[in-house]
Amino acid sequence: MLEFPRWKVTLLWLIVAIGVLLSIPSLISSTPLAGHWPKFLPQYKINLGLDLAGGSHLLLEADARDALKLRLQSMEDAVQTELRHDPRIDVGDISTSGGRISFMVRNPTQVDAAVERLRKLTQPVGLTGNRDWDVQVVDSTRVVLTPTQSGTIQTMKDAMSVARDVVRRRIDPGGTKEITVVTEGNNRILVEVPGTDNPEELKALIGQTARLEFKLVDLAADPEAVRQGRAPPGSQVLPLADGTGFMAVKRRVMVSGDQLTDAKQSFDQNNQPDIDITFNTAGARRFGRVTQENVGKPFAIILDDKILSAPNINEPILGGRAQISGNFTVKSAHDLAVSLSSGKLPVKLNVIEERSIGPDLGTDSIHKGALASVVGVAGVIIFMLVTYGRFGVYANIALVVNAFLILGIMAMFNATLTLPGIAGFILTIGAAVDANVLINERIREELRRGRRILDAVDTGYKEAMRAIFDANVTHVISASIMAYFGSGPVRGFAVVLLIGVVTSVFTAVYFTRMLVALYLHRVRPRALHI
Amino acid sequence: MKLLKLVPENTNLDFMRWRNVALILSLIATVVSISYTVYRGLNLGVDFVGGQLIRVSFSQPVDVERLRAQVDSLHLGEASISEFGGPKTFQIRLPKPPGDASAANSVAEHVKAEVEKDYPGAKIESVDTVSGKVSAELADNSALAIALAMLGIALYIWFRFEWQFGVGALLTLGHDVAMTLGFFAFTRLQVDLNVVAAFLTIVGYSLNDTVVIYDRIREDLRKYRKMAILPLINLSLNETLARTVVTSLTVLIALGVLMLIGPEVIFGLAIAIFLGVLIGTYSSIYISAPVLVWLGVKPDSFLKTDEKDEAPNAKAAV
Numbered sequence: 001m002l003e004f005p006r007w008k009v010t011l012l013w014l015i016v017a018i019g020v021l022l023s024i025p026s027l028i029s030s031t032p033l034a035g036h037w038p039k040f041l042p043q044y045k046i047n048l049g050l051d052l053a054g055g056s057h058l059l060l061e062a063d064a065r066d067a068l069k070l071r072l073q074s075m076e077d078a079v080q081t082e083l084r085h086d087p088r089i090d091v092g093d094i095s096t097s098g099g100r101i102s103f104m105v106r107n108p109t110q111v112d113a114a115v116e117r118l119r120k121l122t123q124p125v126g127l128t129g130n131r132d133w134d135v136q137v138v139d140s141t142r143v144v145l146t147p148t149q150s151g152t153i154q155t156m157k158d159a160m161s162v163a164r165d166v167v168r169r170r171i172d173p174g175g176t177k178e179i180t181v182v183t184e185g186n187n188r189i190l191v192e193v194p195g196t197d198n199p200e201e202l203k204a205l206i207g208q209t210a211r212l213e214f215k216l217v218d219l220a221a222d223p224e225a226v227r228q229g230r231a232p233p234g235s236q237v238l239p240l241a242d243g244t245g246f247m248a249v250k251r252r253v254m255v256s257g258d259q260l261t262d263a264k265q266s267f268d269q270n271n272q273p274d275i276d277i278t279f280n281t282a283g284a285r286r287f288g289r290v291t292q293e294n295v296g297k298p299f300a301i302i303l304d305d306k307i308l309s310a311p312n313i314n315e316p317i318l319g320g321r322a323q324i325s326g327n328f329t330v331k332s333a334h335d336l337a338v339s340l341s342s343g344k345l346p347v348k349l350n351v352i353e354e355r356s357i358g359p360d361l362g363t364d365s366i367h368k369g370a371l372a373s374v375v376g377v378a379g380v381i382i383f384m385l386v387t388y389g390r391f392g393v394y395a396n397i398a399l400v401v402n403a404f405l406i407l408g409i410m411a412m413f414n415a416t417l418t419l420p421g422i423a424g425f426i427l428t429i430g431a432a433v434d435a436n437v438l439i440n441e442r443i444r445e446e447l448r449r450g451r452r453i454l455d456a457v458d459t460g461y462k463e464a465m466r467a468i469f470d471a472n473v474t475h476v477i478s479a480s481i482m483a484y485f486g487s488g489p490v491r492g493f494a495v496v497l498l499i500g501v502v503t504s505v506f507t508a509v510y511f512t513r514m515l516v517a518l519y520l521h522r523v524r525p526r527a528l529h530i
Numbered sequence: 531m532k533l534l535k536l537v538p539e540n541t542n543l544d545f546m547r548w549r550n551v552a553l554i555l556s557l558i559a560t561v562v563s564i565s566y567t568v569y570r571g572l573n574l575g576v577d578f579v580g581g582q583l584i585r586v587s588f589s590q591p592v593d594v595e596r597l598r599a600q601v602d603s604l605h606l607g608e609a610s611i612s613e614f615g616g617p618k619t620f621q622i623r624l625p626k627p628p629g630d631a632s633a634a635n636s637v638a639e640h641v642k643a644e645v646e647k648d649y650p651g652a653k654i655e656s657v658d659t660v661s662g663k664v665s666a667e668l669a670d671n672s673a674l675a676i677a678l679a680m681l682g683i684a685l686y687i688w689f690r691f692e693w694q695f696g697v698g699a700l701l702t703l704g705h706d707v708a709m710t711l712g713f714f715a716f717t718r719l720q721v722d723l724n725v726v727a728a729f730l731t732i733v734g735y736s737l738n739d740t741v742v743i744y745d746r747i748r749e750d751l752r753k754y755r756k757m758a759i760l761p762l763i764n765l766s767l768n769e770t771l772a773r774t775v776v777t778s779l780t781v782l783i784a785l786g787v788l789m790l791i792g793p794e795v796i797f798g799l800a801i802a803i804f805l806g807v808l809i810g811t812y813s814s815i816y817i818s819a820p821v822l823v824w825l826g827v828k829p830d831s832f833l834k835t836d837e838k839d840e841a842p843n844a845k846a847a848v
Contacts, residue, residue: 051795059664113563199657200639237626252679311773353661361655362586365793372792376784383780386534420724423796424786427803430784431735434777438742441773448539467745471738477686480680482727485675487668491725495733 001456001516011417012514015506016401022408024137028290044411048194049418051489052366054359055194056202058165060349062187067159067347068099068152075121075133075145076101077253082117101145110140115143116319125150153421156186156523159346162418164189165351169342171204172382192488199356201335209304209348209497210339212324214259214287217298228245240307242327249300249307254290261285263340266323273333274325277340284320292316301326303336355488369422384433391530394515395436396509406496406501415499418492428500434471435508438464444530453528454520461513472501536779537772545767549820560705561811575722576658578672580626580665583639583658589651591617600648615794619655624837626662672726676707681734687744689736691702697746698821702813706736709809710802719798725820728802730769733751735781735803735812739774740818746770747822755829762829763819778811 028034050057076096083089083487089110094103105111115135125148132151136144147155160183167189173183193202205285218235229239231248239246239523258316262278277286291299293311300310301324328336373382381399384392406425410417442458451459475497482494519525576583587738594611601609607625613622624637638657643654647814660668680703688696693837710732754762782804789800 051737061663268584269768272703319757351659352661352793353664356658357656358653360587361795365795367789368793375791376787378788379783380780383783387536387776389533419793419796420727420799423792423799423803426784426788427731427735427781430781431738431777431782434738437773437776437780441770441776444539444772445769463749465741468688470745471741473686473690474683474737475742476735477682478730481675481679481682485671486727490723493724493727493731497734 002454002513002520004514004517009514009518016346016405016511019401019405019408019503022411023404026407026411032384042412043316044414046407046410047367047414047416048362049416049421049489049492050355050362051357051419052196052362052417053194054196054357056194056196056199057353057355057488058191058193058202058206059353060189060191060206061157062163062189063188063348063350064156064161065083067156068147071147071152071155071348072096072099072101075147076249079103079145082121083114086110086113092484099147102138102142105141105143111137111141111143115430118143118145122466123151125154127253153186154469156347160187160189162343162346163349166343166345167191167206171202173338173342173401186528191472195359196356199354203351203354204332204335205338206349206351208336208339209345210257210336210342211304211344212340213254213317214254214256215249215300215302216254216294217300218248218250219297229477237527238300238302238305238307241303241308247307247310249302255273255283255300256288257340257344257459259286260340261338263336265330268325269296272325273328273330273431274302274323275328275333275337275340275351277322277324279320279322280479281320283320287320287322288318305387307490308310312424331386351421365419365422366429369419373422373429377429380430380433384436388436389529390519391436391443391516394512394519395433395440395508397508397515398436399429399433401511402500402503403429405507409499409503410496415495416492418489419497420489420493421496424493424496424500428497428504431475432504435504436512438467439509439512440530443528447528447530453525456528457516457520461471461509465509468505472505475501510512532755535772536775537609541768541771542764543768543771544764546764546817546820546823548636549816549823552816556705556813559561559712560708563708563715567708567711567715571716572711572715572721574669576623576626576660576665576723577722577723578669580660580662581658582624582626582637582660583621583659584622584624584638585614585655586645587619587653587655588621588649589618592620592649594620597622600644601641604644606637606640619794626660626665668723670798672723675784676726676733678727679730680704680707683733683737687741691748692745694822694825695748697825698744699740701809701821702740702818703733703737705813705817706806706809708730710806713805714802719801722798724796725802728799728806730804732806732810736806736813739778739811739814742773743767743770743814743819747819751827751829757829759823759828762821767815767819774811774814778807781807 014128022042022044025037025043029045049260060190076094079101080094083091085230088107090106091103091114092106094101105114115137118135122133122135125132126131128150130148130150132148132154134148136146138144160219163182164181168179170194171177171181171191172179178194180190182190184190191202192207214268218232223237225231226237226246226248229237229246234251235248235252237246237248242272255530258281259282261280264276266274266276268274295313295316298310298312307322377399381396384395384399386392388395406428441459443456445454446456446459478499479494479497483491483498486494582761583738594613598611601611602620604626611620613619622641624641642654645654680700683703684696684700687699710729713726731781743766746769747763750757750762750766754765757765785800785804785807789797789804792800
């Protein structure tokens with residue numbers, strides 16, 4: 001056990017050297033030395049968690065009801081458009097109550113034709129063999145479309161992945177910031193933005209669905225009925241954004257925000273902030289045609305089901321460009337422009353958890369954490385030295401190497417150091433020497449029993465190994481559970497503990513054994529001072 | 531250099547003489563601790579009950595009462611304000627507002643505006659907003675994680691040793707966690723996610739000592755087959771005593787430093803682990819070991835399986 005061939009010694013020192021090299025960029029990153037680190041050496045760096053770097057953590061939850069409502073609406077639109085293609089099919093009494101779309105086919109002979117057309121609208125869901133909508137005929141003339149379970153799940157899934165991309169584009173239009181936007185579970189999105197000190201702006205950007213629609217105003221609607229919320233068939237009543245009343249607009253969408261290529265904040269002729277939008281080719285053509293057909297009539301600009309404004313169409317708008325005005329400030333116009341150009345959110349997102357840490361608190365934590373680490377390590381080193389002498393020195397060398405290895409491995413895997421992670425680091429330092437304590441105490445014991453030096457050291461390492469192994473497995477169990485259940489900072493703690501278990505077994509057992517073996521071979525002491 | 535020996539060589543303390551007294555005292559302490567925790571409740575942070583926690587630092591010391599009056603004047607519900615690490619930093623805790631999440635956002639804005647208006651130079655250091663939904667999940671997950679960790683470790687000990695040892699480990703863990711809970715209930719220290727991380731750590735580390743002692747008991751059981759169980763456990767405890775003391779001290783040194791000069795945000799975590807290590811050291815001697823006596827472990831009670839399992843080891847040790 002105490003034989004260390006040259007290749008083994010070289011290998012162990014190599015591992016240590018690599019660990020030290022890997023950890024240095026992280027250690028000097030905030031000092032003037034950072035620029036002097038040679039480029040040909042590893043550049044890996046440890047990430048700082050939000051609690052250390054400062055920043056915002058937002059957990060967003062999709063409003064599932066909102067998503068399903070939108071799905072129902074768009075299916076209803078699709079159904080109406082589809083049935084209009086066949087003038088023979090005459091339908092009436094359309095309803096969307098109870099989450100289903102149902103309508104009557106007035107001519108019973110056309111029921112099959114209607115069903116046939118609608119079946120084509122439904123989509124197969126992945127490999128499940130199901131379709132996203134169920135089309136049924138009830139009472140021989142009524143057609144009912146029911147969303148299927150797998151279709152609903154798929155819709156949510158698609159909505160979440162679109163929402164994730166939209167959120168990312170809104171927060172980071174340039175795609176240059178180191179932000180995290182990931183979906184969690186079925187209906188959540190986690191957003192982490194380091195270094196921001198204005199979480200409110202983030203929330204303003206995410207908070208708007210930004211569903212922009214242009215619809216014609218229904219001039220035929222009776223104002224009294226509109227006040228009561230009733231609209232003629234084919235129209236709907238929507239509130240004005242400034243809260244001053246309601247207006248009836250045609251249900252049919254002239255053109256929507258999906259057909260935008262760009263949106264920018266700008267100023268109108270009265271120097272009020274507005275938003276310049278540009279349509280894509282299809283959108284521009286459609287907008288041009290509808291405005292041409294409706295010159296002199298008003299149309300409504302609708303954002304998230306609220307009417308921003310309802311200007312008159314003075315002349316056909318053919319260039320595919322338009323201005324949106326409404327009571328904007330420069331900032332709200334800018335935010336809306338960003339939201340519009342990044343696309344609408346397919347589902348409303350609510351902030352269900354927010355944690356924002358200012359950069360100063362993080363810096364303060366790093367300083368205090370670093371100081372505590374240094375003092376803590378120094379305390380342990382002195383204690384080990386006075387307790388075990390030469391063997392304490394070996395344990396201490398192992399301890400320092402261990403610290404470098406933990407940092408090095410964290411840097412290599414680009415792991416995130418959090419504030420509890422610093423505590424995990426200190427704890428690992430304190431506990432890592434446990435292996436050496438076990439070994440050294442065992443060696444003392446074996447010497448007392450009268451064993452020869454080599455034998456005592458050998459037995460000490462061997463017998464202590466079992467307890468070291470079992471103790472470390474218990475740490476791995478609790479740290480893994482922590483890593484699995486914990487979020488953000490706590491996971492950072494668990495990661496440090498896990499890495500620490502591995503490195504401390506390496507340094508405290510193998511590395512010190514090599515140091516001890518080399519000493520015993522070189523000096524061949526008559527008595528061990530331990 | 532004369533080396534420090536905290537524990538003299540060849541100690542022969544009769545730990546097991548006090549085992550019944552210690553067990554009864556531990557049992558009483560555990561029951562008291564749990565009942566007190568249930569009766570008084572824990573001071574749960576916003577992580578587990580929802581609400582908002584706003585940390586503000588001021589450029590000069592401020593009067594808490596005045597700050598309280600100002601926050602109360604916003605009518606945002608019952609605010610609790612406490613000093614945090616010094617007279618210039620405070621944490622303001624607000625209940626979760628009724629209604630949706632956007633209501634919570636405006637609350638933070640209100641407080642921020644008010645504070646920045648009245649105290650020039652004041653800075654919002656951090657804002658935590660947790661909705662009722664998330665806090666309920668965090669609470670459930672935390673409880674589940676602690677229970678799973680305890681069970682997982684007990685199962686591992688059972689697998690590596692014998693069922694009696696597994697039961698001993700589980701009881702030891704239960705005792706340690708209960709005592710630490712009682713401490714948090716008594717001191718009204720806030721329990722947040724970090725403290726849960728501390729509990730999980732305690733579950734791992736308080737068993738450290740127990741594992742070492744169990745390992746030695748198993749070894750001695752094999753070595754001294756004729757010895758009665760009580761003297762044998764005493765022997766094992768004495769043999770490992772020096773290690774128990776030295777290790778606990780190194781961990782306590784490291785954690786003590788963290789507690790005293792480390793960042794305030796993780797004070798709860800540091801003190802919980804510090805305490806857990808202390809309690810764990812006690813319980814590894816006075817709970818883990820005597821439980822084995824109670825469960826009737828004898829040198830011959832698990833010889834058969836042992837000889838099978840440990841045969842390669844035993845050969846190597848010769």
